[in-house]
Amino acid sequence: MERLQARYEIETPLSLERAAEVIAGEQSCGTFMRLPGETDVLRDRAGARIESLVETGQSDHPSLPCRLSGDVYRRGEVVLSWPLDNFGPSLTNTLATVAGNLFELAEVSAIRLLDIVFPQSFANAYPGPAFGISGTRRLAGVVDRPMIGTIIKPSVGYSPEETAQIVNRLVDGGIDFIKDDELQANGPHCPLFARIDAVMDVINRYADRTGRKPMVAFNITGEVDEMRRAADHVSAVGGTCVMVSLHSVGLAGLGALRRHANLPIHAHRNGWGLFSRSPDIGITYPAWQKFWRLAGADHLHVNGIANKFTETDASVIASAQSVVSPLFAQGPGYEALPVFSSGQTAVQMEPTFHAVGSGDFLFCAGGGIMGHPDGIEGGVMSLRQAADAAMQGIPLDRYAEDHRALAAALNQFASKRI
Incomplete structure (x- = not known):
């Protein structure tokens, strides 16, 4: 038995x-x-x-x-x-x-x-993640380096048209991945379907022009029937990702979406601190994430090194390693894409790469991109240059000597030095 x-x-x-x-x-x-x-x-x-x-x-x-x-x-x-x-x-x-x-x-x-x-x-x-790391890379067109992502900020307040304008600036700056903030859902000021249509118009025109389609994770968190309709709409207009808040939709909700949708599911863990912050009660992330991987999460947040929250770097690293560890001795590994976020900049790219041991992760930066002295394009470029340095084993400071975007980022975000 x-x-x-x-x-x-x-x-x-x-x-x-x-x-x-x-x-x-x-x-x-x-x-x-x-x-x-x-x-x-x-x-x-x-x-x-x-x-x-x-x-x-x-x-x-x-x-x-x-x-x-x-x-x-x-x-x-x-x-x-x-x-x-x-x-x-x-x-x-x-x-x-x-x-x-x-x-x-x-x-x-x-x-x-x-x-x-x-x-x-x-x-x-349980079939687990439908896309995982390899499927996400294929859809986003990122082959051999960390994916560079960002979050629409301010979190709420933009109309669909204003959101699309921000997305247009981001894709022109070379971003790989964009996600809704978990607070941006389907309110009257920014209806979900209108936001999907406005943003995908920008993404599709960019793809037609460049041959490259950045991935956008639309927050479709809601009742099961609402999530199904939203996922169908994202797919119908050429979208390549949906996002849900795990604790809001639950295991049954995520499982229902996994069985229905033909898109990667970006799983946001907001609220996890309720289970993890105390050392005396709760659930550790290595245990918790196994449930969500089995249920079908393709991307799982793991916080970030030198983050803005209370979690230690050691805990973040253990979390990232856990989502790519095999779940069973035999059969599929159920690997999910670890997502680093929370106060991330070019400074944290090198230790993140070494912690994961490869470029198989999504690195989401908000202020680390928007706050770059050269704007969005400089912020994205600084992250790519930091990733290049890490993959080549070249110290960031040395690589920055002839890479202007990285040098500006190291100066701007010096307080993030570990």
């Missing part, structure tokens, strides 16, 4: 063994008391199992408010497993099992999902 495994860090005023038993029972066939129907045979068949348990530390106080108290709060890592027959190869029900009511249990004063291992049956049930 196939089993699904999940690894947690927990803290408890009880013994680690007792806390693990409570979690295993709560998330499988048990409750606060043993019921008549909960026979040994049933528990053996359907109960969660403690696979390993390692104590890692102790404290004299709880990390989070906890109804139970003790003289010592023990911390450790526990691996639990469940028989797949409990819920089948279902992402939505797996999430309820490994990240459900366990976060509220009185027996734990901290609990965090660190990782999950899906059994092979999930590979048969």
